Amino acid sequence: MGKYILKRIGYLILTLFIIATATFFLMKLMPGSPYANQAKMTTEQIKIMDQQYGLNKPVYQQYWLYMAGLLHGDFGTSFQFNNQPVSYLIASRIGPSMQIGLQAIILGTGLGILLGAIAAIRKNTWVDTVATFFAIIGRSIPNFVFAVILQFFLAFKLGLFPIALWDGFSSSILPTIALAMAPLATTARFMRTEMVDVLNSDYIELARAKGNSPWQTVAKHALRNSLIPVVTIIGPMAVDLMVGSMVVENIFSIPGIGEQFVKSITTNDYPTIMGLTILYSTLLVVVILIVDILYGLIDPRIRLSSEVQN
Amino acid sequence: MTKILDVQHLKINFATFAGQVQAIRDVSFHLNQGETLAIVGESGSGKSVTVRSIMGLLANNAQVKAGQINFKNHDLLKMNARDLEKIRGNEIAMIFQDPMTSLDPTMPIGKQVAEPLLIHGKATKKAALHRAEEVLELVGINNAKNRLKDYPHQFSGGQRQRIVIAMAIVNNPEILIADEPTTALDVTIQAQILELLKELQQKIKTSIIFITHDLGVVAGIADRVAVMYAGKIVEFGTVDEIFYDPKHPYTWGLLNAMPTLKTDSERLYAIPGTPPNLLNPPQGDAFAPRNPYAMVIDYQAMPPFFKVTDTHYAATWLLHPDAPQVTPPLAIQKREAEYQILLHQHQTLAQRSNVNDHE
Numbered sequence: 001m002g003k004y005i006l007k008r009i010g011y012l013i014l015t016l017f018i019i020a021t022a023t024f025f026l027m028k029l030m031p032g033s034p035y036a037n038q039a040k041m042t043t044e045q046i047k048i049m050d051q052q053y054g055l056n057k058p059v060y061q062q063y064w065l066y067m068a069g070l071l072h073g074d075f076g077t078s079f080q081f082n083n084q085p086v087s088y089l090i091a092s093r094i095g096p097s098m099q100i101g102l103q104a105i106i107l108g109t110g111l112g113i114l115l116g117a118i119a120a121i122r123k124n125t126w127v128d129t130v131a132t133f134f135a136i137i138g139r140s141i142p143n144f145v146f147a148v149i150l151q152f153f154l155a156f157k158l159g160l161f162p163i164a165l166w167d168g169f170s171s172s173i174l175p176t177i178a179l180a181m182a183p184l185a186t187t188a189r190f191m192r193t194e195m196v197d198v199l200n201s202d203y204i205e206l207a208r209a210k211g212n213s214p215w216q217t218v219a220k221h222a223l224r225n226s227l228i229p230v231v232t233i234i235g236p237m238a239v240d241l242m243v244g245s246m247v248v249e250n251i252f253s254i255p256g257i258g259e260q261f262v263k264s265i266t267t268n269d270y271p272t273i274m275g276l277t278i279l280y281s282t283l284l285v286v287v288i289l290i291v292d293i294l295y296g297l298i299d300p301r302i303r304l305s306s307e308v309q310n
Numbered sequence: 311m312t313k314i315l316d317v318q319h320l321k322i323n324f325a326t327f328a329g330q331v332q333a334i335r336d337v338s339f340h341l342n343q344g345e346t347l348a349i350v351g352e353s354g355s356g357k358s359v360t361v362r363s364i365m366g367l368l369a370n371n372a373q374v375k376a377g378q379i380n381f382k383n384h385d386l387l388k389m390n391a392r393d394l395e396k397i398r399g400n401e402i403a404m405i406f407q408d409p410m411t412s413l414d415p416t417m418p419i420g421k422q423v424a425e426p427l428l429i430h431g432k433a434t435k436k437a438a439l440h441r442a443e444e445v446l447e448l449v450g451i452n453n454a455k456n457r458l459k460d461y462p463h464q465f466s467g468g469q470r471q472r473i474v475i476a477m478a479i480v481n482n483p484e485i486l487i488a489d490e491p492t493t494a495l496d497v498t499i500q501a502q503i504l505e506l507l508k509e510l511q512q513k514i515k516t517s518i519i520f521i522t523h524d525l526g527v528v529a530g531i532a533d534r535v536a537v538m539y540a541g542k543i544v545e546f547g548t549v550d551e552i553f554y555d556p557k558h559p560y561t562w563g564l565l566n567a568m569p570t571l572k573t574d575s576e577r578l579y580a581i582p583g584t585p586p587n588l589l590n591p592p593q594g595d596a597f598a599p600r601n602p603y604a605m606v607i608d609y610q611a612m613p614p615f616f617k618v619t620d621t622h623y624a625a626t627w628l629l630h631p632d633a634p635q636v637t638p639p640l641a642i643q644k645r646e647a648e649y650q651i652l653l654h655q656h657q658t659l660a661q662r663s664n665v666n667d668h669e
Contacts, residue, residue: 202411209365209406210426210477211399213391220425221414299416300461 005293012285019281020274024066027273028059034079034268053079066274075278076271080263086275090257094279096166097244097256103176105238108183113230115184116191120226121218123196131188138185144247147178151251164253175252179245183237190233195226228299235291239284243276314517315341315364315485320377322359322368332588333359335541337377341485346511346518348528348549350564351538354585357521360538361487363387364519365404366394381485399426403483407490409470413462419446420458423476430481445476448513449506468499475506482514489521504531525568529553534621537561540586540596547622554649557616557624559601562642579641595627603628603636 035041035049050056054065069076075086119131151174155163162171198204199222207217244258257276264272295302322334334356341347349357362368364379364386379386381402386394403426406412414422423445424438433441439458446454449472462470471491478486488507492500508531511518520531528535529549536546537560545558556562563581583600586592592599598608607627616629627633637643 202406202408203414205367206404206406206412206474206477207414207425208367209398209404211395211397211429212425213395216429221417224416225414300418301415301463 005289008289008292012289015285016278016281020067020070020278021063023274023277024063025059027270028062030268032268034270066271070278075275078264078272079269080267081260081269081272086271089260089272090275090279093255093257093260094244096172096254097249097258098242100172100175100179100248100254100256101238101240101242101244103172104179104241105183105234107176108180109187109230109234109237111180112184112187113191113227116188116230117195117218117223117226119188119192120195120199121214123199128192131192135185135188135192138181139189141181142247143178143182143245144251146181147175147248147251150174150178164251166252166254171252175248175254178248179241183234183241186233186237187230190230191226194229195222198222198226201225224298228295231291231294231298235287236284239280239287242283243280311342311345313340314343314381315519316378316380317360317364318378318380320360320363320379321375322356322363323373323375324369325371325373326589329589332591333372333541334363335588335591337538337541337543339536339543339546341517341519342534343517344511344515345533346520346531348520348522348532348535349538350522350525350528350535352523352585354588355538356541357523357538358489361404361489361519361521364485364487365398365402366391367398367404396430399478399483400430400481401483402485402487403478403481405471405475405478405486405488405491408494409467409474410494412474413470415462418459418461419465419473423473423480426477426481432481441480442476445480446473449473449476449479449510450502451476467495468502471495471499471503472506475503475510479510479514479516483516485519486511486516487519487521490523491520492527493522493524500527507531525553525564537564540591541588542596542625544597544626545622545624547618547624550649551619551622554645554652555618555622556638556642556645557618557622557629558597558626559603559628560597561624562638563600565645566639566641595625605633 033046034053034055035046041049047056054062057065066076073087075090078084078086078089081089115131115134119128122128151163155161155174161174165171199218204217204222207221208214212220243261244256246258246262248254249256249258260272261276263269264276317340318338320334320337321332324331324333337356337360339347339349349360351357359368359372363372363374364381366386366389368374374387377387381397386397389397413419420439420442423442424433424435427433427438427441428435432438443454443458446457451457451469451472457464462473465473471494475491491507492503495503504527507518507520510516518531520528522528532549534546534548535552536543537552537558538544539560545552545556545561547555552561553565556565560581563579566579567581569578581600586596586599592609593612594610595601595604595608595613598604601608605627611627613625613627613630615623615625617623618629628636638646
């Protein structure tokens, strides 16, 4: 297993290198320049700025310089946010985004698995219909609508939570719920489909024939076997949530990273785009690795085949 | 002989979009203590539904319309779910058809075999695993101790069926229901599994209901045979009576369709036609349209059981005193003749040994 993980980490670094390279060149192909009010700047001024940021060099040289910097852990300096180093910018803003994202993914997938399982067990009854209805609502209504509704009723009308403030756990509850709706709905749908399949399988009938009650059968045999495909979708969803949601963060005034991600692209803030892309990709490949290891823990057949490969 | 299980006038319908499918139409049979009863019939004849009703594992759209299943002074059909769970896997256990899909792929086999002991509170976790090891050795899994932690995909089909059997017998059930346990296995493994079942029956003194569509398998394992067709039992008797002196034309057809070493015809016989649609079962004998010996009355009235011997009954109008005498197909006549010879040999052997004893 240790050897397997080491090998995977090697691939992981290679993947990140390719992503960084591709992003760098694609980014340079984007139209526009980092100077927002370019019209007011003279050609001289632009030249000076270009020189200062190294943008006058050929693209391949810029690439070498950037990559060399990366090896030393230097992500460059943001063009727009008060000339902060990108690493500092990310470090100071990733915390709240990741906290809310993690809370949302745990809440969403946890409740989603439960809801999906119940819907499958009570297939074609009113319970199933209600669960399906909520799943469709959760999937089709955007999270910022939930955010506003929650904010209005629970925070503004009832005063149970702060309206828009970043101060401790209680202020993270509403954005967590708003963000959790989509993963909850997706997980519930996946779980229901999978569980219906599993509940129809021979080994479930055999489990009943052994004298298990319906609930024992689900807990001991059906749940684990239904989880295998569900784990696949949890990974990418988790990364999406952890790198922040611009709109939800705006609504609740959370000093997160979601907003920066969008702004950096519209303003051609090259170092920030690169930094965030590398962060996003790193999270994604690490989560995929974790998911693959989880697979092995859930499904012994996969565990064995990965051991054979190595 | 004591009856351990007595099924009386069982009627089961399935509610479908097309209407009520009458899967079981008045089935009665009993199981004696220590014997093996084979229920034979083609697909859709109701064999599996019958045994699933004993286990209380019918599909949700099944409705028991009438009947009783008596086990130890209780009617299983009237028991509540809780009490049935106490019997399932404990006093009545079941072996399933397909070993490739009937084991939980994500649970070690030791745990799966030990599970019935734990569910029914028969042992502690440690003792249950120890007992699982014993039972796995008993069913022929070598080196069971080191394989308790292995998963189903690490075993072959035959080994998996042995594990399924181990799960069924771990609580020493009084009744073992085997639903086509050899159908999914290749022929050499089939023979081994049948041998194992016979051995186990001796060792744990259980009664077996053996479901199959393969008469060849029946001959080797059963004490008595019930032949099912279109949701009804059409003939039942001891294994010799069914194989060598069958009375129902459907049984004739089944036996004729089974090749033996002595089969000399070029083509293998097959019963013509298809079974009736049980959505609207025909009036009279359901087999009549496929029966070359059918009489007018077969299309009008359901035949009752006619007694052949104390143990042998058949539901065909051919046994009615007023019915014309028909000669069964040639192959069946040969079987009867063989049987008479066998019987004669047995008797002479018995007499000789008697004589020897006296001397």
